[in-house]
Amino acid sequence: MESKQLLEMVVKAADGRRAEDIVALKVDEISPMADYFVIMTGGSDRQVQAIANAIIEKAHEDQVNIGSVEGKNHAKWVLIDLGDVVVHVFREETRSFYNLEKLWSDAPVVNVDEWVND
Template sequence: MTEKEILSIAVKAADDKKAMDLVALKMEGISLIADYFLICHGNSDKQVQAIAREIKDQAEENDLLVKRMEGFDEARWILVDLGSVVAHIFHKDERGYYNLERLWGDAPQEDLSGVLQ
């Protein structure tokens, strides 16, 4: 499965749980951690957890290994590591504080309009 297909699975799963302001940063050549960062947020602890759980469930249904999930209990910033794609699911209050989009400002954004139709 390609990195874009994995990203698409994660984006659709997050969108299914009404994740807000989905952004995908193409990290290839910028970070050794992953090829893509998916960044989004939820408006409550429960929604943040639901988004992370849906990404994990959809990944597993597509035979993808979820290498790690961190921060689930606190639900302020949950990281779901799918290998070449790392999903960052923030609580709305935390997203602006950490501002990963600005931190990785040199990373081009992937167009998600085709996935979110």
């Protein structure tokens, strides 16, 4: 699966669990770690876990290799490494504290609106 297709899969799975403020950053030209970082917010610990589980389940369905999943038990910040796409699912206060969008501000933002239901 190409990284752009993987990005679409992640965004759709997250949106299906009502992830908020989904932001995708194209980091391939500034970091060798991945092609995209996807950052999103869940309104509660339970929702953060549900979003992460939906992404993981969809990755399994699509036979996408999952490198690692970190933070799922604490549900303040769950990191899902899908290789070319690294997903960050945050609680709002944790997202504000770490402010990854500012840290990676050199990365162009990818328009994911076409994959998100309003």
